Amino acid sequence: MGRTDYLIKRAVFAVATVFVAITINFFLFRVLPGDAVRNLARVPHATSALRHSLEVQFGLDKPKWEQYLIYLKELAHGNMGVSFTDQQPVWSNLREDLANTIPMVSLGTVFAIVIGIITGVLSAWRRGTRLDQVSTNLAIAFYSFPTQWLALVLLIYLAAWFPAHGRADPFLINPTWWEHQKDVLVHMFLPSLTLALTLYGEYTLIVRSAMLETLGEDYILTARAKGLPQRRIVTRHAMRNAMLPTTTLIALSLGYIVAGAILIETVFSWPGIGNAVYQAVTERDYPMLQGAFLVLTISVVFFNFLADLLYFKLDPRINE
Amino acid sequence: MAMRPDSGEGIAGALEAAPRGSGHRSWLWQVISESRQAKVGLAVLLAFVAIAILAPWIEPFDVHTRVGPVYAPPSRAHPLGLDDGGIDMVSLLIQGGRISLIVGFAATLVAMVIGGGIGIVAGYFGGWVEVVLMRITDYFLVIPDLPLAIIVAAVWGASLTHLIFVIALLLWTTTARIVRAQVKSVRERVYVERARSLGASNARIIFRHVLPQIGPLLIANTVLTVAVAIFDETALAFLGLGDPTRITWGNIIEFAFLRTAISSGAWWAVIPPGLCVALVIMGCFWLGQAIEDALNPRLKVSYLSPRVFRLRPLPITEARPR
Amino acid sequence: MSLLEVRDLHVWFDLSDGGQLHAVQGLSFDVDTGERIGLVGESGCGKTTTVLAILGLLPPSASVAGDVRFEGESILSGGEETVQSRRWKDIAMVFQGAMNALNPVKTVEAQIIEPMELHGTAEGAAARKIAGELLEMVGIPAVAGSRYPHEFSGGMRQRAALAMALACGPKVLLADEPTTALDVMVQAQILQVLTGLARDLGLALVLVTHDLPVVAQVCERAAVMYAGEIVEVGAMEELFHAPCHPYTRLLFAATPDLYGEEDVASIPGAPPRLDREIVGCPFRERCDRAFDRCGRERPGLLPLGDGRAAACHLNDEPVDAGFRSR
Numbered sequence: 012m013g014r015t016d017y018l019i020k021r022a023v024f025a026v027a028t029v030f031v032a033i034t035i036n037f038f039l040f041r042v043l044p045g046d047a048v049r050n051l052a053r054v055p056h057a058t059s060a061l062r063h064s065l066e067v068q069f070g071l072d073k074p075k076w077e078q079y080l081i082y083l084k085e086l087a088h089g090n091m092g093v094s095f096t097d098q099q100p101v102w103s104n105l106r107e108d109l110a111n112t113i114p115m116v117s118l119g120t121v122f123a124i125v126i127g128i129i130t131g132v133l134s135a136w137r138r139g140t141r142l143d144q145v146s147t148n149l150a151i152a153f154y155s156f157p158t159q160w161l162a163l164v165l166l167i168y169l170a171a172w173f174p175a176h177g178r179a180d181p182f183l184i185n186p187t188w189w190e191h192q193k194d195v196l197v198h199m200f201l202p203s204l205t206l207a208l209t210l211y212g213e214y215t216l217i218v219r220s221a222m223l224e225t226l227g228e229d230y231i232l233t234a235r236a237k238g239l240p241q242r243r244i245v246t247r248h249a250m251r252n253a254m255l256p257t258t259t260l261i262a263l264s265l266g267y268i269v270a271g272a273i274l275i276e277t278v279f280s281w282p283g284i285g286n287a288v289y290q291a292v293t294e295r296d297y298p299m300l301q302g303a304f305l306v307l308t309i310s311v312v313f314f315n316f317l318a319d320l321l322y323f324k325l326d327p328r329i330n331e
Numbered sequence: 332m333a334m335r336p337d338s339g340e341g342i343a344g345a346l347e348a349a350p351r352g353s354g355h356r357s358w359l360w361q362v363i364s365e366s367r368q369a370k371v372g373l374a375v376l377l378a379f380v381a382i383a384i385l386a387p388w389i390e391p392f393d394v395h396t397r398v399g400p401v402y403a404p405p406s407r408a409h410p411l412g413l414d415d416g417g418i419d420m421v422s423l424l425i426q427g428g429r430i431s432l433i434v435g436f437a438a439t440l441v442a443m444v445i446g447g448g449i450g451i452v453a454g455y456f457g458g459w460v461e462v463v464l465m466r467i468t469d470y471f472l473v474i475p476d477l478p479l480a481i482i483v484a485a486v487w488g489a490s491l492t493h494l495i496f497v498i499a500l501l502l503w504t505t506t507a508r509i510v511r512a513q514v515k516s517v518r519e520r521v522y523v524e525r526a527r528s529l530g531a532s533n534a535r536i537i538f539r540h541v542l543p544q545i546g547p548l549l550i551a552n553t554v555l556t557v558a559v560a561i562f563d564e565t566a567l568a569f570l571g572l573g574d575p576t577r578i579t580w581g582n583i584i585e586f587a588f589l590r591t592a593i594s595s596g597a598w599w600a601v602i603p604p605g606l607c608v609a610l611v612i613m614g615c616f617w618l619g620q621a622i623e624d625a626l627n628p629r630l631k632v633s634y635l636s637p638r639v640f641r642l643r644p645l646p647i648t649e650a651r652p653r
Numbered sequence: 654m655s656l657l658e659v660r661d662l663h664v665w666f667d668l669s670d671g672g673q674l675h676a677v678q679g680l681s682f683d684v685d686t687g688e689r690i691g692l693v694g695e696s697g698c699g700k701t702t703t704v705l706a707i708l709g710l711l712p713p714s715a716s717v718a719g720d721v722r723f724e725g726e727s728i729l730s731g732g733e734e735t736v737q738s739r740r741w742k743d744i745a746m747v748f749q750g751a752m753n754a755l756n757p758v759k760t761v762e763a764q765i766i767e768p769m770e771l772h773g774t775a776e777g778a779a780a781r782k783i784a785g786e787l788l789e790m791v792g793i794p795a796v797a798g799s800r801y802p803h804e805f806s807g808g809m810r811q812r813a814a815l816a817m818a819l820a821c822g823p824k825v826l827l828a829d830e831p832t833t834a835l836d837v838m839v840q841a842q843i844l845q846v847l848t849g850l851a852r853d854l855g856l857a858l859v860l861v862t863h864d865l866p867v868v869a870q871v872c873e874r875a876a877v878m879y880a881g882e883i884v885e886v887g888a889m890e891e892l893f894h895a896p897c898h899p900y901t902r903l904l905f906a907a908t909p910d911l912y913g914e915e916d917v918a919s920i921p922g923a924p925p926r927l928d929r930e931i932v933g934c935p936f937r938e939r940c941d942r943a944f945d946r947c948g949r950e951r952p953g954l955l956p957l958g959d960g961r962a963a964a965c966h967l968n969d970e971p972v973d974a975g976f977r978s979r
Contacts, residue, residue, distance in 0.1 A: 031470050135633070138636070151616055152613060155612035156605065157566065159569045159584065159588070160584055161605075163588060163593060164602060223633060227632055228753065229750065229754045231634040232710060233754040237741045251758050252756070252758055266473075266475070273477055289570055292481055292482075293571065295485075304478050326758075636713050638713040639709070639733045640732075642717055643663070645661055645719060646718065
């Protein structure tokens, strides 16, 4: 099937998935045992009159299919409702949360990818040696550490040098732009480091596996016969081929990172979208929960689609 | 990160390496005994399972009785110190291991049944049944696990049974995918066609011919899924969605966090439970990966290696006419 | 002094059960400038291992004894360092199944240019021009060089691999089954190219194959290998018409002749195991002329004059014993 045909098919699938996610999102909260809905819709310390007016506002008194259509209509206008906790529009809260999460997660992810590629390539090249064994098992170990636990361990040992909570120092009065950036970066260090350590193991294993596969191909033997030095064979011949499946797999994993950052943000009180989910659960802030869930789902769909695109662009073999 | 089991790519050739019929158990044993990685993984797992089973007898102290001050540091009587309630950490870990392992295994079992069932039905019957089931699976795969689990757990309420099902909800999709791929390729085989032409019922074919073939890979997948299940349990417990009335490793970490173990400097309340979880996950990983590697014949010899061929002196042979 | 000299080459491979496979057992041969010599034998007789050993491309599980000398200088006894400097610009190789020898993510042209720039024989536009000429020589249009390997057919890829091997103007070309999986027309073309290169440019060719008509077409001399050693060597004509080793005779007889009327003979049995020491002649089990000396004593490669040699006791026996009847 044609290249563009396939991409269109994937795009349609992506859009359909978002739609399904929206629908699931809707039903998850409303087509549940009545008590559960009441549970979530409950605003702490609300009078029954306030509760009733909220129910009307969210259309909880109308039949389900009407609620669904209202929900879709509002969504189309970018209206995700209003947070129960702070009465702000959900979308503006989420925007701010995303703006906090993305830099922290990006920093950690970039480090994880770089370290993962280096260790994976070295392990594959030196397969069977001590370096390979240590490196691989270290990767497995970090991959196995519970994320929140790793965050706590880093907190215990590094809290003397790096701030342990939040994104900025509340006592820093009127900082310059540069001072503020430095402050944020210092606060970002521990959460990003945790993310990098927890992620890199998976990438090491992916890269190592792809490289091993590549190093067994005949053109590697040819490259050796040509007199190419080993390092050049690894970087110019093997890596280019191994990066194909690697890039796809890494892109696929990106979609899940934002969600997984929930644990890290909780430990470090980082005001991002992960923390928002956690707060929303604790405070039963149902519109926020719904909005955050939707955003996270869309991010996964987006990165999956990106992975498809990347694969196509990188592999010269997918042609007709 | 919400840990995910391997997405099952590249297993197409796996069936070729697996033995047929009744040779499975001995083949599996052979694979394990030949791989140091598998042996270590199995040993670690068995050790933890043994501790969990023997828990009531080997716990040094009762987990509900206070035996000292809050966050007492490690001492000879209490090698891992006491938690914020003055309870012995070693006993807590042993108890916690019990529940954590039970949750992990139970969730995996449920996921295997659901995922396996869907995979078998989709792979065997094909057609629109397959399309529909696989679409559902694909959608589930795309939805981010942890948020989904959080929402379901929050809505459904905290209890151990609910926790097991929530975790199973995250795990079944990978199994379904792998099982479907396997079943499809087994279905094409000659002996299945023959059985069908002889009039064997579908159920009989599935149970007697298909299931034994996919057995080994399913075992590898199960072991790896247990790892993810235990990981997810700690994550959900940490977010307050576990069962607070029970002692699990995840809960221990959560309580340590909530009750300021860090600022009290009580590393013994935090580090040991996480290490236990990590060890179990690593054990599962080593074992499962070793089985998967044995099934997957695609690992070729590398043409690039830090070592090269060796030089030797000429062998001394009887003088031969040249 | 010949251009390429192989002396007493032994190769062992480590086996997983701790033993060793003696894949090449004391091989010696010479190749001169412009000479085309064939290395013939069944699969598994060690021919590919031999040429891999010459370029030092054996895996770490291999141990090597003996020597390979190029232009008088020993290249094998110094290990990887000494042989590395000779690769491609002095001795080049075309591999078996060359369709996979090309890197799928680089253009064909880039892969031909790469060794030129690495070894300093040409660069930039000049290199591209040479690459184009090499492609034309093997029958591929020069413009096709900017394409990727998967856009070529299997036969074209094999030819491209040949062009790539010639990129640095090597003095020796080791060709391992270069024409297997090619159709007859393309095969003929390639063989013509190889012969022409040897005649016009003095390229020494070692052609490894099990395909006797190919050897007959291209090579002047051939060495017949069996169980890791050379059992007969000599000019093609003589090997065919007057073989001095039963294996050579049976081998040539086993080649179907389109116009002949005899039944196609095959050699019963299988080659001996190389993981244990062979007592007596390795071909004894399958030989139709074996006698009791063959079971006790292993024949060495006996020179028979005029560049001929054979490893068979039959050549050793007194003439009137009647064993050399044909």
